[in-house]
Amino acid sequence: MADVNQSMRRINGSQAIAESLMQEMERDERVVLLGEDVGRSGGVFGTTRDLFDRFGPMRVRDTPIAEMSFTGMGVGMAMAGLRPVVEIMFVDFLGVCLEQIYNAMAKIPYMSGGRVPMPMVIKTAGGNIGSAAQHSQCLWATFAHLPGMHVVAPATVRDHKGLMAAAIRSENPVIFIEHKELLLKKSKDFLSGAEVPEGAFVTPIGKANIVRGGSDLTLVTLSAGVEYSLEAAAEVARDGIDVEIIDLRSIVPLDVETVANSVARTGRLLVVDEDYLSFGLSAEIVVRVLERLGPGALRQIQRHAVPDVPIPAALSLEQAIVPGPASIERTLREMAAAS
Amino acid sequence: MKLNPLNLYRMMTRMRAFEEACLEGVPTFEIHGELHTSIGQEAIGVALAHALTPEDAVVSTHRNHYHALAKGVPPRALLAEIFERETGLCRGRGGHMHPFDPDRHFSATGIVGASLPVALGYAYAFKLRGLPHVAVGICGDGATNHGTFHECLNMAAVWDLPLVCLIENNQYAISVPIGEVTATSTISERAAAYGLAGETVVGTDVEGLTEAFAATVRKTRKGGGPSVIEATCYRFRGHYEGDHDGYRDRSEKKRKRAEMDPISRYRDILIARGEGDAEGLAAIDAEARAEMQAMLAEVRSDPQPDPSGALDHIFLEEAR
Numbered sequence: 110m111a112d113v114n115q116s117m118r119r120i121n122g123s124q125a126i127a128e129s130l131m132q133e134m135e136r137d138e139r140v141v142l143l144g145e146d147v148g149r150s151g152g153v154f155g156t157t158r159d160l161f162d163r164f165g166p167m168r169v170r171d172t173p174i175a176e177m178s179f180t181g182m183g184v185g186m187a188m189a190g191l192r193p194v195v196e197i198m199f200v201d202f203l204g205v206c207l208e209q210i211y212n213a214m215a216k217i218p219y220m221s222g223g224r225v226p227m228p229m230v231i232k233t234a235g236g237n238i239g240s241a242a243q244h245s246q247c248l249w250a251t252f253a254h255l256p257g258m259h260v261v262a263p264a265t266v267r268d269h270k271g272l273m274a275a276a277i278r279s280e281n282p283v284i285f286i287e288h289k290e291l292l293l294k295k296s297k298d299f300l301s302g303a304e305v306p307e308g309a310f311v312t313p314i315g316k317a318n319i320v321r322g323g324s325d326l327t328l329v330t331l332s333a334g335v336e337y338s339l340e341a342a343a344e345v346a347r348d349g350i351d352v353e354i355i356d357l358r359s360i361v362p363l364d365v366e367t368v369a370n371s372v373a374r375t376g377r378l379l380v381v382d383e384d385y386l387s388f389g390l391s392a393e394i395v396v397r398v399l400e401r402l403g404p405g406a407l408r409q410i411q412r413h414a415v416p417d418v419p420i421p422a423a424l425s426l427e428q429a430i431v432p433g434p435a436s437i438e439r440t441l442r443e444m445a446a447a448s
Numbered sequence: 449m450k451l452n453p454l455n456l457y458r459m460m461t462r463m464r465a466f467e468e469a470c471l472e473g474v475p476t477f478e479i480h481g482e483l484h485t486s487i488g489q490e491a492i493g494v495a496l497a498h499a500l501t502p503e504d505a506v507v508s509t510h511r512n513h514y515h516a517l518a519k520g521v522p523p524r525a526l527l528a529e530i531f532e533r534e535t536g537l538c539r540g541r542g543g544h545m546h547p548f549d550p551d552r553h554f555s556a557t558g559i560v561g562a563s564l565p566v567a568l569g570y571a572y573a574f575k576l577r578g579l580p581h582v583a584v585g586i587c588g589d590g591a592t593n594h595g596t597f598h599e600c601l602n603m604a605a606v607w608d609l610p611l612v613c614l615i616e617n618n619q620y621a622i623s624v625p626i627g628e629v630t631a632t633s634t635i636s637e638r639a640a641a642y643g644l645a646g647e648t649v650v651g652t653d654v655e656g657l658t659e660a661f662a663a664t665v666r667k668t669r670k671g672g673g674p675s676v677i678e679a680t681c682y683r684f685r686g687h688y689e690g691d692h693d694g695y696r697d698r699s700e701k702k703r704k705r706a707e708m709d710p711i712s713r714y715r716d717i718l719i720a721r722g723e724g725d726a727e728g729l730a731a732i733d734a735e736a737r738a739e740m741q742a743m744l745a746e747v748r749s750d751p752q753p754d755p756s757g758a759l760d761h762i763f764l765e766e767a768r
């Protein structure tokens with residue numbers, strides 16, 4: 110847990126990740142980082158800066174572009190007692206090594222009857238920032254669908270640091286999806302959680318964060334969706350629409366309790382998801398809430414997600430399909446008008 | 449076919465001027481995502497253009513614009529695609545990393561290691577149909593450490609497919625120098641592991657490369673089996689526009705740009721051989737720039753895709 114006496118300062122998301130890695134690698138020499146461009150260049154988003162100089166090439170390894178093999182290597186390292194953090198530069202490339210991820214990393218703890226721990230983190234960047242179909246996407250629901258791995262996506266800067274520490278210290282495999290927009294965002298531009306303790310701390314995986322209290326409607330989201338929703342909520346608040354925003358932080362485990370408690374008060378649920386709509390997070394949340402509260406618990410349900418289309422290159426098209434502050438605001442107003 | 453020196457020169461300058469036009473769209477936010485240019489590697493484009501027929505296939509990478517031009521993809525539609533316009537080759541859906549021109553058997557991918565398998569498919573189809581075409585799969589030096597490189601060369605060899613694997617060895621995969629991730633001194637020597645002959649050529653010598661590549665393609669086209677050809681070169685700009693490029697030191701970049709610029713090298717050669725003079729060559733440069741600037745101006749007034757079409761083209765209409 111965070112030490113309340115620690116000194117705080119504002120840093121940005123990529124710094125928070127790098128700092129967490131630095132502290133965890135110092136704390137535990139079994140932690141090893143590998144991936145493309147993680148070493149000398151410090152990562153394409155700067156999330157592994159300074160680590161190569163500090164820990165050298167054996168613990169911070171620039172790999173060839175051979176995702177399947179170095180992901181499998183991570184599995185072997187974990188089985189041999191190390192705690193690998195494997196960076197796959199963009200979440201889209203997890204397709205290249207999905208075999209090792211879902212047949213090996215995610216299943217070995219179970220297949221071994223619980224005898225083989227898998228303290229491994231796959232760290233990657235997702236999100237839609239105008240990079241077209243093969244370098245956008247979030248894909249968290251894809252990994253959540255496949256049993257055996259935790260799926261974490263931080264929103265606040267503080268959580269970038271604390272959740273990364275938790276992922277590294279976990280005995281279970283974690284897919285850790287950073288959002289490119291949040292990695293590139295300046296700390297002064299964050300609406301929430303840019304104050305970060307200097308020392309190491311852990312944010313437990315599996316506990317959602319109510320980032321804005323409200324009484325009219327429950328908005329459930331994660332990752333950059335949190336910042337987008339805070340922006341939208343501030344707009345509609347001027348017109349007296351009071352939105353509660355829940356940052357899930359992880360979708361496996363999924364903190365249904367926090368969501369259900371909120372919905373029990375508001376009776377209205379909006380899920381904002383930057384991943385694809387169908388067979389995904391939004392339906393899962395709605396069903397879990399209904400399972401818990403009973404089928405009549407919701408007066409209003411809305412899902413705002415990418416409508417099952419590959420991410421187009423043209424920004425005019427991307428903006429038409431990816432949830433952002435304006436479209437979230439629109440959805441909130443529509444819901445308020447219809448209630 | 450005898451090479452026409454001024455044509456080779458003109459092709460290279462047009463490719464460079466095209467990329468320079470693309471560069472203009474980055475600071476203005478007309479182009480999004482990671483734009484990769486081929487500046488410094490143009491001789492490779494010329495070699496492709498010279499050796500291939502319209503029916504041959506080229507499957508390219510994230511660094512694909514000049515391969516597309518070499519394959520005959522219309523520059524106007526390509527530029528419009530790169531600038532994400534409705535008039536683009538793919539109606540603004542694909543963007544600069546994903547241009548597709550089925551008429552010219554040209555495609556590309558933003559995923560490293562994903563080009564050769566698709567080229568292998570073209571090669572298989574050509575063989576199955578008894579067609580005299582070749583499929584060129586292009587990969588960077590970095591991509592040759594991908595499993596697909598090895599898997600594809602093995603399949604191409606054992607099935608004797610008309611695949612030409614063209615390796616652009618610009619010495620870096622983003623920040624990682626080839627020597628740090630590859631144990632052999634050349635990449636092409638790995639071909640021997642699959643029972644193939646590989647060749648490494650100087651990829652900044654436009655005539656030498658064009659001839660060597662043409663010979664390779666001819667061999668494969670005539671049923672001589674797959675080939676592996678590595679062209680050495682240097683990437684002049686950052687990996688993508690916006691790359692801080694701190695991993696290559698300044699003096700290295702300066703020296704390599706002077707030594708490994710296929711255009712200025714060739715300019716000196718042409719002048720020394722009396723096949724061109726400084727003025728005439730400068731006029732070719734200026735003409736290429738003017739052509740691309742005019743095209744850029746046109747593209748800039750093309751419409752963006754209409755947001756109402758965002759869900760179009762997910763599935764094609766079924767034939768009735």
Ligand SMILES: Cc1ncc(C[n+]2csc(CCOP(=O)(O)OP(=O)(O)O)c2C)c(N)n1
Pocket residue numbers: 145174176198202205510511558559560561587588589590591592616618620621622683687
């Ligand atoms: C499967 C996959 N892994 C990683 C990347 C990120 N990436 C894009 S280009 C690149 C380097 C490619 O190097 P090389 O093949 O030598 O081509 P070059 O960029 O030098 O032309 C990397 C790692 C990717 N696009 N796809």
